[in-house]
Amino acid sequence: MSPQQFRLLCLPGDGIGPEVIQAALGVLQAIAPALDRPVEITHDLAGGACYEAHGVFLRDETMELARQSDAILFGAEGGPGWDNLNIPGGPTARSGLSRLRKELDLFANLRPVRSWPLPAEQTPFRPELVSGADLLVFRENTSGIYFGEPRGIFEHGDRRHAIDTQYYAQGEIDRAAQLAFAVAADRRGKVTSVDKANVMETGELWRERVDVIHRTHWPQVELDHLYADACLFELVRAPCRFDVILADNLFGDLLSDCAAAIAGSLGMLPSASLGPERADGTRAALYEPVHGSAPDIAGKGIANPAAAILSVGMMLDLSLGRKDLAARVENAVDNVLAEGQLTRDLGGSATTNDFANSVVAKL
Ligand SMILES: NC(=O)c1ccc[n+]([C@@H]2O[C@H](COP(=O)([O-])OP(=O)(O)OC[C@H]3O[C@@H](n4cnc5c(N)ncnc54)[C@H](O)[C@@H]3O)[C@@H](O)[C@H]2O)c1
Ligand SMILES: CC(C)[C@H](C(=O)O)[C@@H](O)C(=O)O
Ligand SMILES: [Mg+2]
Numbered sequence: 001m002s003p004q005q006f007r008l009l010c011l012p013g014d015g016i017g018p019e020v021i022q023a024a025l026g027v028l029q030a031i032a033p034a035l036d037r038p039v040e041i042t043h044d045l046a047g048g049a050c051y052e053a054h055g056v057f058l059r060d061e062t063m064e065l066a067r068q069s070d071a072i073l074f075g076a077e078g079g080p081g082w083d084n085l086n087i088p089g090g091p092t093a094r095s096g097l098s099r100l101r102k103e104l105d106l107f108a109n110l111r112p113v114r115s116w117p118l119p120a121e122q123t124p125f126r127p128e129l130v131s132g133a134d135l136l137v138f139r140e141n142t143s144g145i146y147f148g149e150p151r152g153i154f155e156h157g158d159r160r161h162a163i164d165t166q167y168y169a170q171g172e173i174d175r176a177a178q179l180a181f182a183v184a185a186d187r188r189g190k191v192t193s194v195d196k197a198n199v200m201e202t203g204e205l206w207r208e209r210v211d212v213i214h215r216t217h218w219p220q221v222e223l224d225h226l227y228a229d230a231c232l233f234e235l236v237r238a239p240c241r242f243d244v245i246l247a248d249n250l251f252g253d254l255l256s257d258c259a260a261a262i263a264g265s266l267g268m269l270p271s272a273s274l275g276p277e278r279a280d281g282t283r284a285a286l287y288e289p290v291h292g293s294a295p296d297i298a299g300k301g302i303a304n305p306a307a308a309i310l311s312v313g314m315m316l317d318l319s320l321g322r323k324d325l326a327a328r329v330e331n332a333v334d335n336v337l338a339e340g341q342l343t344r345d346l347g348g349s350a351t352t353n354d355f356a357n358s359v360v361a362k363l
Helices: 017-034 046-054 060-067 096-103 170-185 199-216 227-236 249-263 306-316 323-338 352-361
Strands: 006-011 039-043 071-076 109-116 134-140 148-156 159-165 189-197 222-227 242-248 270-274 283-291
Touching: 006 017, 006 046, 006 060, 006 096, 017 039, 017 071, 017 306, 017 323, 017 352, 046 071, 046 159, 060 096, 071 096, 071 306, 096 283, 109 170, 109 249, 109 306, 134 170, 134 249, 170 189, 170 199, 170 242, 189 199, 189 227, 189 249, 199 222, 222 227, 227 249, 242 249, 283 306, 283 323, 306 323, 306 352
Parallel strands: 006 039, 006 071, 071 283, 134 242, 189 222, 189 242
Antiparallel strands: 109 134, 109 270, 148 159, 270 283
16 A cells, blocks of 8 residues: 655745745755655645735635645745735634634644854854753644634724733643643653733633643643743743743744744744644644744845744654654754854855755755
């Protein structure tokens, strides 16, 4: 019997999305012969590119394709022309990515961050402060203020009011905590849970449930709690103290961009968004760089493709079960950086393609 195909849906999106995804697909193509399954890739539009062609940020047909795929590789979406169109229907109508996250129930967003072999002046920190940093921001991805109701802008007399709602159900916190502890158990065994339990009811419930899940299921993993503001301070003061940072949707978004400074650039942070485990042991999965469409550098061929390439690495590990190949990709990126082949965001002059070709050569 021939091995089962791995169906990958590729959604490059907007701005530098297509540029970094093309680079990442080059790396996937180079490593594919080492896989025991053929990879079948389908391409489609998402984000502003989709809006221009079809008047929506993600088509129903694409959503269906996503459901049938083993994984999705996403570039980036958005840009000045599309971010504030005031489209009714909430976040899933305003953003293809939000629709994918919500409708595929991709509740677990894993955003690993590490220090890389970079020239000392390429991070805003003293080298001895960031050297050896290796952490993972575990962001709850399908609830919180991104999706809570009520939301909207309302007219009242001659005044306009805007509402967003931070909402968490116990089960949403529990499943995020469960998986964050499991991820930590496979790393260095430490979770720092982040909230604003001092001022927010959702924070109070968050802390209470994380404690219960810890006590009941993961007493062997070390747990501490930090308020989100203090956590941001600690992240830049002493990044090496962290292993897994467990945070809600908004705090996780903020913490991961901040942590990108430790890695040297937003262009260095990959991510995986995973759904609940299914009966056959697999999970719905979307892989994407943490960064956005970077309109300021789009179309110039100078974007750093490392985040997209490392996202393919996460896919090899988490959806294809090939930690060995994921390590090969990460080591190749590490070696290219160590040799000083740097894109402009890291102070060098390598183009997107130069960098990707060098990674392929080092696989
Ligand atoms: N996941 C996503 O699709 C995603 C994430 C964040 C922002 N966005 C969207 O992207 C658009 C721009 O947002 P923004 O400017 O706040 O964030 P951004 O991440 O696009 O860019 C922030 C800064 O980082 C730089 N940068 C980002 N990625 C880079 C890379 N790979 N190589 C080199 N430099 C890189 C940019 O040039 C810019 O200076 C907005 O429409 C926003 O909504 C999308
Ligand atoms: C584009 C936007 C919806 C998204 C978010 O806020 O989640 C982005 O910033 C991210 O980090 O993936
Ligand atoms: Mg973000």
